[in-house]
Amino acid sequence: MNKDRHIIHMDQDAFFVSVEVKKNSKLIGKPVIIGGSSDRGVVASCSYEARKFGIHSAMPARTAKMLCPEAIFLKGNMDEYSKASHEITEIITQRVPLFEKASIDEHYIDMSGMDRFFGCMKFASELRQTIIKEMGLPISFGLSVNKTVAKVGTNECKPNGELEIPFHEVRSFLNPLTVNKIPGIGNATYRKLSEMGVRKIQTLADIPQELMFKILGDHGLSLWQKANGIDLSPVVPYRERKSIGTQTTFESDSMDISKMKAILTGMVTNLTFDLRSQQKLTACITVTIRYSNFETVTQQARIPYTALDSFLILKAHDLFKKLYSKRMLLRLIGVKLSHLVSGFEQIGLYHTSEEEYDLYQAMDKVRQHYGVESVVKACIVAPPSKDEKNRIIKYNPRKKTEEERKKSRIRTFINSDISSVNKSTDS
Numbered sequence: 001m002n003k004d005r006h007i008i009h010m011d012q013d014a015f016f017v018s019v020e021v022k023k024n025s026k027l028i029g030k031p032v033i034i035g036g037s038s039d040r041g042v043v044a045s046c047s048y049e050a051r052k053f054g055i056h057s058a059m060p061a062r063t064a065k066m067l068c069p070e071a072i073f074l075k076g077n078m079d080e081y082s083k084a085s086h087e088i089t090e091i092i093t094q095r096v097p098l099f100e101k102a103s104i105d106e107h108y109i110d111m112s113g114m115d116r117f118f119g120c121m122k123f124a125s126e127l128r129q130t131i132i133k134e135m136g137l138p139i140s141f142g143l144s145v146n147k148t149v150a151k152v153g154t155n156e157c158k159p160n161g162e163l164e165i166p167f168h169e170v171r172s173f174l175n176p177l178t179v180n181k182i183p184g185i186g187n188a189t190y191r192k193l194s195e196m197g198v199r200k201i202q203t204l205a206d207i208p209q210e211l212m213f214k215i216l217g218d219h220g221l222s223l224w225q226k227a228n229g230i231d232l233s234p235v236v237p238y239r240e241r242k243s244i245g246t247q248t249t250f251e252s253d254s255m256d257i258s259k260m261k262a263i264l265t266g267m268v269t270n271l272t273f274d275l276r277s278q279q280k281l282t283a284c285i286t287v288t289i290r291y292s293n294f295e296t297v298t299q300q301a302r303i304p305y306t307a308l309d310s311f312l313i314l315k316a317h318d319l320f321k322k323l324y325s326k327r328m329l330l331r332l333i334g335v336k337l338s339h340l341v342s343g344f345e346q347i348g349l350y351h352t353s354e355e356e357y358d359l360y361q362a363m364d365k366v367r368q369h370y371g372v373e374s375v376v377k378a379c380i381v382a383p384p385s386k387d388e389k390n391r392i393i394k395y396n397p398r399k400k401t402e403e404e405r406k407k408s409r410i411r412t413f414i415n416s417d418i419s420s421v422n423k424s425t426d427s
């Protein structure tokens with residue numbers, strides 16, 4: 001533990017619900033659930049009143065309805081939540097030099113070195129009050145020596161709370177808490193630790209480090225460190241915006257618009273699958289094209305946070321249409337998704353029917369098992385070949401030669417490391 005670090009974790013309280021309550025005061029004090037309807041879909045967010053009934057994010061809406069029949073179900077509006085999210089980030093940008101946007105409603109602020117000029121607690125408290133005043137939305141924060149302890153602090157003082165955990169109190173703060181309070185502990189790990197008789201953080205912290213490594217590998221080591229209040233991960237500056245992108249250079253330059261659109265569709269499909277696998281959402285899409293004379297042009301669009309293909313494909317086609325102004329051959333096309341933040345349950349909320357959401361989940365499962373190109377949209381596959389009598393020759397992907405497979409492979413580059421994923425719940 002480094003006692004010279006001062007990290008603030010700020011998190012909106014029941015963010016989506018709070019945005020709805022701000023619009024409609026009749027919802028104050030009611031059990032409100034965002035996402036799905038009363039009998040289908042999953043809970044994306046719920047009010048603290050609903051949580052008293054045992055309802056939580058990612059729970060099937062049907063179960064939530066059983067637990068609390070009088071709950072009010074709202075479809076949710078990702079456009080509005082994204083707008084509020086950007087406004088909060090803007091308030092922080094104006095006051096803080098070094099911060100990280102961790103999810104749609106969470107920020108980490110690094111105050112290290114500035115604590116001599118400002119009292120960190122006073123600064124954080126004033127920033128919180130500013131956000132409450134300007135946004136009309138409740139927010140909580142934790143202040144401690146690293147990201148993990150600060151986040152646990154926020155979760156402990158929610159809603160409408162603030163909590164400082166100074167260096168010398170870190171262990172005594174963490175010790176009595178249950179191990180599932182450590183960020184990043186999934187259900188499987190929690191079960192495994194329970195089977196080992198490990199329920200309290202103190203028990204986990206006292207296990208020899210080597211033993212934790214032996215049982216759970218690197219993940220075990222990381223958990224052991226967190227249980228001991230150790231977390232060296234840096235606050236990643238917002239200006240180093242994370243992105244994922246992909247680009248394709250054609251074998252021979254082309255002017256075939258429908259082929260370009262099919263390629264764009266394929267690239268966006270692959271990228272969004274990556275996003276969902278990493279439990280990330282994007283708020284910005286960029287399309288790049290390069291003409292045969294090497295002139296390169298780029299168009300970018302800000303979008304509400306999403307990880308779904310359908311909307312992003314339309315956006316990509318739209319940007320391509322705006323970009324491709326010269327009747328010239330193209331040699332390269334590229335797509336980038338940026339302004340990434342952690343988010344997962346929220347993907348079901350955005351401009352999508354429940355059938356579409358179910359379809360995505362099913363397709364992602366197939367892709368996780370059999371590879372990203374095992375399921376593709378029909379428009380990406382070349383039109384069926386016909387024989388001399390104009391009969392369709394059945395498409396059989398297994399007949400693809402190695403050469404053809406190589407050609408169809410899309411080069412993917414990752415600008416920054418998005419492997420460290422904190423599963424975000426809207427709390």
Ligand SMILES: [Mg+2]
Pocket residue numbers: 011012013014015105106425426427
């Ligand atoms: Mg939150």
